[in-house]
Amino acid sequence: MTEKLGVLLVDVPEPRMWEYTYVELDEDRGRVSVEQTEVVGVVSQFGYKCTEEEAKKYPQFRWVSLEEL
Structure with a gap:
């Protein structure tokens, strides 16, 4: 079975300017x-x-699967 891939998101407090803040x-x-x-x-x-x-x-980032984005 293949493991699911996801991305690392940064939790930014409200009010925030952008919907997604992510690690690249x-x-x-x-x-x-x-x-x-x-x-x-x-x-x-x-x-x-x-x-x-x-x-x-x-642990400082939040993992979200690509399917959940």
Whole structure:
């Protein structure tokens, strides 16, 4: 069975400017950044993808499966 993939979201207090604040990995530069968008497709395309088990290494972020976005 294949494990579900998800993305890491950053919980931002209200009032917030953007719907989604997410972790993005730039593999070309080897850097991680926090990005913001209103478009769920951007999050699912560019967000750092990992399994729920891998996400436990980053308790400061909230893991959400791609299907739940």
